[in-house]
Amino acid sequence: MPLLSIENLCVTLGKHRILEEIELQVERGEIVTLVGPNGSGKSTLLRSIIGSIAPSHGRIQREPGLKIGYVPQRLSLDPTLPMTVERFLNLPHRHSLDAVAHALLQAGIPGAEVQQIASLSGGQFQRILLARALLDSPDLLLLDEATQGLDHRGIADFYRQIDSVRHTLGCGVLMVSHELHVVMRASDRVVCLHGHVCCQGTPERVMASSAYQDLFGLDTADVLAFYRHDHRHSHHHSHSAPPMDDSIPSHTSTTPVSERLH
Numbered sequence: 001m002p003l004l005s006i007e008n009l010c011v012t013l014g015k016h017r018i019l020e021e022i023e024l025q026v027e028r029g030e031i032v033t034l035v036g037p038n039g040s041g042k043s044t045l046l047r048s049i050i051g052s053i054a055p056s057h058g059r060i061q062r063e064p065g066l067k068i069g070y071v072p073q074r075l076s077l078d079p080t081l082p083m084t085v086e087r088f089l090n091l092p093h094r095h096s097l098d099a100v101a102h103a104l105l106q107a108g109i110p111g112a113e114v115q116q117i118a119s120l121s122g123g124q125f126q127r128i129l130l131a132r133a134l135l136d137s138p139d140l141l142l143l144d145e146a147t148q149g150l151d152h153r154g155i156a157d158f159y160r161q162i163d164s165v166r167h168t169l170g171c172g173v174l175m176v177s178h179e180l181h182v183v184m185r186a187s188d189r190v191v192c193l194h195g196h197v198c199c200q201g202t203p204e205r206v207m208a209s210s211a212y213q214d215l216f217g218l219d220t221a222d223v224l225a226f227y228r229h230d231h232r233h234s235h236h237h238s239h240s241a242p243p244m245d246d247s248i249p250s251h252t253s254t255t256p257v258s259e260r261l262h
């Protein structure tokens, strides 16, 4: 049984139908990324999965006992409020010192317990949010644009951490991202959303689909070229600096693309 199975999900907010007939599954150990233009319903879908938005139709089946870790798109804290990382991670429930230390390690920011939240950089704070989501060893990790505001290196590091976490925990990952270049390297499967699922499948197949190209336009060719650049070969550099390779190993899932054109 998949960790998560969504069938014919429809969501209406106010008078507007935001999501239409969504079909989606996430298996243990896979990274699935939702891409789509602004307002296409990505956050709404994640919020439906965590149960904060009720579907108007369809169903969301979770593996029995499924533990979900969620990194929201935005979390603003009052910067004048003195609060250590440890205290923040113990809200709303207390965790053991060991559990906090372990989550920080898994999130790639070990030993940050005593730091003040207000003193953290954007990238460090994103890792604290990731640590918070990892505290209960989730079976499914949901990330809503967790890398927004990070620079190129920070984004690559963050996705590398996610890849490591899914191997260590064996969890499934469903994430929303606008960073198409990185997404295509970091995901096993990509789901292109525009109110409905336009297409889904392996990154390369999704990028080659006309539904995806209609949504993302001409830039697609560049992304595809980037993705196809095979980093298993070696680079020859004439200088001693390390190669500028922020890539995350691509995966070889053979999931076929499914496509619906509207």
Ligand SMILES: Nc1ncnc2c1ncn2[C@@H]1O[C@H](COP(=O)(O)OP(=O)(O)OP(=O)(O)O)[C@@H](O)[C@H]1O
Pocket (backbone or CB within 6 Å): 013, 014, 016, 018, 036, 037, 038, 039, 040, 041, 042, 043, 044, 045
């Ligand atoms: N509580 C709400 N009531 C009414 N409409 C809402 C509500 N929340 C979101 N919407 C609308 O639902 C649509 C989808 O929003 P959502 O945040 O899911 O999109 P998104 O794909 O995550 O966008 P972005 O990439 O900009 O974050 C938008 O048109 C938004 O205005």
